[in-house]
Amino acid sequence: MSCAAGEPCEEGGRRRRALVVLGLMGAIFIVLSVASFLDSRGQVTPVSVSYAGFDAVQGKRVFQAYNCMGCHTIVGNGAYFAPDLTKLYGRVGPAWLEAFLPSAGSWPTSTAVALQLRDAATAGEAGAASIDAYLKKYPAAAERVERRGGHMTLMPNLPLSRNEVRELIAFLKYSSAMNTEGWPPTPRVAGLAVAKAALPAAQAATVPAATATAPPSATQRGADLAQSTGCMACHSTSGERLVGPGWGELYGSDVTFTDGSSARADDAYLTQSIVDPDARVVKDYVPHVMPAYAGVLDAGQVADIVAYIRSLQGGQP
Amino acid sequence: MIRIEYQTQRLSLRFFMLMLVLFLFQTAFGLLLTGQHIDPTLLAGTLNFNVVRAEHTNLGILWVLSGFIGAILFVGPLLSKRELAAPGLIRFLFYALLAVVLWNVATQVLAEQGIAGWWLGQPLLQEGLEYLEAGRIVDVVILVGFAILCHVVWRSFPPISQWNEIHWGLGIGVLALTLVWIFGMFFVERIDLQEYFRWYVVHYWVEGVWEVIHISLVGFLLVLMFRADVKSVGFAVFWGISLVWLSGLLGNAHHYFWVGTPEFWQFWGSLFSALEPLPLIFCFWHLYLDAHQDGEPLANMPAFAFLLGSVVLEQVGAGILGFTMTFALTNVWSHGTWVTLSHAHLALFGTFGMLGIATAYYAIPLMRGVGQFDQRPGRLAFWLVFTGMLGLCFAFAIGGTVQVYVYRTLGLDWFGGEVAPAMLFAKLLVPVFGLVFTIGAGLLVYDLLTLGLRVPVPAAARPVAATGWGRRLSGWETGLWLLAMWVFGAVITLGLLSFNLRTVQDGSMLFPYLMAGIGYPGLLLTTLLFVARFLRSLAARGPAAVSDQAVGVAASLAR
Structure with a gap:
């Protein structure tokens, strides 16, 4: 305590009062905390x-x-x-x-x-x-x-x-x-409106160029389909494994399945893998990750994609 | 120069060394993060951003703790006037800490495979919660370590009836450090409840416990450096700690605005955490007073520079920048953006990191028995680290302001390629200042690791004129500097507040950008100049005669 000898000392009293106020704060905090998690608050759990x-x-x-x-x-x-x-x-x-x-x-x-x-x-x-x-x-x-x-x-x-x-x-x-008390705040302007308006124009410019060329080959159709269907989200055109196997070294390779059997990656195997991937799952891969494309792609489209995969043999598109 | 009277003080040396090494690694991880911010594909799939960030935050906590332990072990015998209890346990504590660091660095990588090591509902290996990423195994070892620290401190101190305020501060500090940690040791199912308890650890550690240890250590270092009177420092320590808790206990509410807890926290949090700068102003003022109670030259300039940096950055980073975003009406914008990063970096590294470095600069020469050491690398390192951190804070703040605008005003809150380019300028600025910081960090780590082991280079101290920039710093002038900092702080606060304006919400960025453009550079430059002015005026006191400090210290330690 910083009181000189002989002077009346108020420091001790001040300090006790500070501790009492601190105790009060602690009590307020506890009450608020309990109130925060009562069922009556209606917060989702x-x-x-x-x-x-x-x-x-x-x-x-x-x-x-x-x-x-x-x-x-x-x-x-x-x-x-x-x-x-x-x-x-x-x-x-x-x-x-x-x-x-x-x-x-x-x-x-x-x-x-x-x-x-x-x-x-x-x-x-x-x-x-x-x-x-x-x-x-x-x-x-x-x-x-x-x-x-x-x-x-x-x-x-x-x-x-x-x-x-x-x-x-x-x-x-x-x-x-969850009720987060209004956070994050809702923006009043649609910031994307500007960017969106600009986008279709850019796409339109590329369309005529595409139609001017000769009708696309099966390989070309397969490549476009693979892009638009979203195959490339999981498969690379090289040998690199992303989520699924890379397509670059896939065609003609030998694949081993989880049950120990194996097969050559030919047209029939690839077609089945697209239409019903969970029929045979390759070792080190997890089932149910790849969706079944039966009913999404028709037989012709599947054949186009298989043709595209075949064309990637050796890693070259 | 003080001689080391108690052999157990030397046990602190290894903790300081560990602190320095971890600091360097943390800085390196930070630099890698800036790279990943600019090119998010950098090391993606090998060392993902979240892993690097977990290493960065965890090492940050661990080296600060290591510095605290070192500091407490160094001052412990001086406060107790006897050897530390249980030196064997302290040695064990060191190896436990080392094991925790290595184990934790290794297990964080498991997040890439989604492996948490669930056992009995608890994640044993890593937990994936910001700041509490460590798994349960590490949590338990850390708890044991804290318990050892408590044991050592409480057993070494004199009987409680003889405690002064510094004893109380450190004694309660280490105990609370241990108790608060327990709240982070459970898997909580609800997000709101988990965040509620997570901030117990993070907020109450930083603003309750670390702050208390900080105040006590700063107080005692001032006693050692300036022969300040233990009783007047004790007064400052008591009221400093009381104010910290009076404001910080309910101030924790500012973390409960938007995490799913009720609206009433916005009232309590805005009110009480606005008071949190009070103890920091108090501490700041006492540092000024104690440094100016006599005009004696300063023996150890680097140690004081880092101590000053600690108290000033606490004021600016924790106090002022914390204040700007503590109100529900400003926090609703700053929350979840880089704006908070500027506060966090300046407050955490500034307050606690610099204190650890200051103590190391004070203690290491004494333990190695070096009377005169070349102080130039230390001073240069201080300026590099200090400017680097202020610059980082500027980059984060500017980037954050842009981010708030793009996220919350334009509503582009997903990385559809719009946010990163908008923040690019700030993102590029971060590694620039980060590099300055890293060079400073490398220099100070080298300097401290090899201090006393190198061949000393006799430094011809350049005399500094005690006029102009070097004249004595008066209380009035200090007050004006502080006022200037707070004025810029008010500008920043108004800038954040202006996001509520209709014109800003309709898409005008004028007000927030203008205010941030004035406020942040103004605040940080004022801080830089103030510290330059302060240190210059101390340097003008002339080179210190080395031996005359011991006498005063011995006298002031006698209660």
Whole structure:
């Protein structure tokens, strides 16, 4: 205490009063804290949220296991490197997330999103059966598909399993339903309106050039289809494995399956792999990651894509 | 020069050395992060951004803790007037810390494969929560380490009836350090509840516990350096700590604005965390007073420079920049953007990092028995690190302001290729200042690692004229400098507030950009000039006679 001897000392009393006020503050803090988590507050809890039968709590474990917060933010906390995820589910919807997450290195095309809607559970969660209805209901998904579909993202591909994808979506469904007291603030201007208006003009300019040439070969049609369908989100044209095997060294190679059997990657095998990929799964690959394209692509289109893969033999397009 | 009276003080040396090495690694990871910000494909798939960032934040915490432990072990025997208890446990603590560092650096990489090591519902290997990325195994070892530190401090100190305020500050500080850590040791299912407890660790560590340890250590270093009176420092320590808790206890509410907790936190958080700068102003003022109670020359300039840097950057980074974004009406914009990065870097490195370095600069020459050492590398390193960090803070703040505008006003809150180009200028500025910082960090680490082991170069101290920029710094002038800093702080606050204006929301960037363009450079330049002025006026006191410090210290330690 800084009191000289002989003077009346008020320091001790002051200090005691400060400690009493501190105790009061602690009491206020405890009362506020308890009030924050009462059921009557009506805040959504992860236990009450599920997506297509998958659990949001399990999704939070996946979210933490991949340290998503190390790039993204959630409720505004995290690394500011990648977008905030709190309200993402409500904006882009489940089908877009289903298409995006397994091959995060690439933006989903509308075909890739449409493919996810063929799953009754996803369509049911989305509340839209057709791709048109879906993109109308989730304009943020439409925006991403239109402006970036088929292009590379800045996010690395993660080895997410089919279940992990759905658990993550359950978690994002939960965070999206949370009451965050008005954060993030809703913008008053549509900043994209300007950029969107400029975009169709640029696309229109490239169309006449394409029609001026001779009718495309099967290989060319296959390449275009692979691009628009979204195959290139998971498959490279070289030998490099992204999510699925690279196409460059695929045709004619020997592949071994999870059951130990093996086969030559010929037309028949590739066709089956596209139409029904889970029939035979190659060793070191996870089933249910690649969607089945039966009913999405007709036989002719599948043949075109197989022709394209054949043309890539040796890594040269 | 003080002789080392207590042999257990020497145990602090290894913690200082570890601190320096970890600091260098943290800086290197930081530099890599700036590269990944400019080119996000850099090392993508090999060493992803989130892993590098986890290493960066975790090493930041670990080296600050290592510095704290070193500082506490160094001053512990002086405060206790006897050897530290349980030197064997302290040696064990060092190896435990080393093991924690290596294990944690290794396990963070598992996030790329989504491996957390779930066992009984707890992530054993890594947890994926900002600042608390370490897995449960490391958490437990750290808890044991803190318990050892508590044991050592409490057992070494004299009986409680003889404690002064510095004893109380450190004693409660290490105990609270241990207790608060426990709140981060559970997997929480709800986002709101998890964030609620996560900020217990992060906020109460930084603004409750570390601050208390900081105040106590700064107080004691002032006693050692300036022979300040223990009783008057004790007064400052008591009221400093009380103010920290009076404002910081409810001030934690500023983390509960938007995480899913109720709206009433916005009232309490805005009100009480606006008071959080008060203890920092108090600390700042006491540093000025203690440094000017006599006009004696300063024996160890680098140590004081870093101590001054610590208190000033605490004022600017934690106090002023924290204040600008502490109100619900400004925080709604700054939250989740780079604006918060400028505050975090300046406050964390400035306040706690610089304190660790200051203590190391004070303690290492004493432990190595070096009377006169070449202070030029230390001074140069201070200026490089100091300017580098101010520059980083400027880059983050400008980038953050652009980010708020693009995210929240234009609504382009996904990286559709619009945000990164808009922030490119700031993103390029970060590695520029980062490089300046890194050079300074490298220099000071080299200097401290080899201090006393090199052949000393006799330094001819250039006399500094005690006129003009070198004249005595008066209280009035210090007050004016502080006022200038706060005026620029107010400009920054108004800039953030202006995002609420209708014109800004309709798309005009004029107000926020103008205010940020004036406020941030103004604040940071004022800070730079003030520190230059302060150090210059101290240098003008002339070269110190080395031996006369010991007498005063011994006298001031006698209660």
